[in-house]
Amino acid sequence: METVREDVEEYSWRDVKVPALETQPEVGKEAGERKGGRDILVAVDHGPKSKFAFDWVLAHLCRTDDTVHLIHAVSSVKNEIVYEMSERLMEKLAIEAFQVAMVRTKARIVEGDTGKAICKEADRLKPAAVVMGTRGRGIIQSVLQGSVSEYCFHNCKSAPVIIVPGKAAGGESLT
Numbered sequence: 001m002e003t004v005r006e007d008v009e010e011y012s013w014r015d016v017k018v019p020a021l022e023t024q025p026e027v028g029k030e031a032g033e034r035k036g037g038r039d040i041l042v043a044v045d046h047g048p049k050s051k052f053a054f055d056w057v058l059a060h061l062c063r064t065d066d067t068v069h070l071i072h073a074v075s076s077v078k079n080e081i082v083y084e085m086s087e088r089l090m091e092k093l094a095i096e097a098f099q100v101a102m103v104r105t106k107a108r109i110v111e112g113d114t115g116k117a118i119c120k121e122a123d124r125l126k127p128a129a130v131v132m133g134t135r136g137r138g139i140i141q142s143v144l145q146g147s148v149s150e151y152c153f154h155n156c157k158s159a160p161v162i163i164v165p166g167k168a169a170g171g172e173s174l175t
Helices: 048-060 080-101 114-125 139-145 148-155
Strands: 002-006 009-016 039-043 067-074 104-111 129-133 161-164
Touching (some): 009 080, 039 048, 048 067, 048 080, 048 129, 048 161, 067 080, 080 104, 104 114, 114 148, 129 148, 148 161
Parallel strands (some): 039 067, 067 104, 129 161
Antiparallel strands (some): 002 009, 009 104
């Protein structure tokens, strides 16, 4: 675990070692695509809306040379039970990303407020896009309790934020 001081706040994370899957070298490279592809940041959790957003990224946004950066915010990276559950989620998603879209995956579990952690990771990576699902709360609940996607939409200055509505909002299942 590493800690970085940024604006007096401590920022802790643990990188997840995802399975090393080999991509095919330079096959089908699209015209004008920069070497090495793009970085796409996807905020994930254990919920179905997050999985739907991840599936959407693989189906609609990824190219072969892209790297999908998975980020999952937790209350404590020192809690081994929480870390192991999150690690298994990241490993499963990394394998799926390779099988479905032939993309590389990097994963990081961060500690702290979810919205702030996502924005800090976006500032660090400067990705082509930040993608996340919605929790499906109503307007009143979102106003009273706040919304991670709304926070990121207003505070992520390093990349465009794509908020993928879930199946209940009219989307079709991608899996």
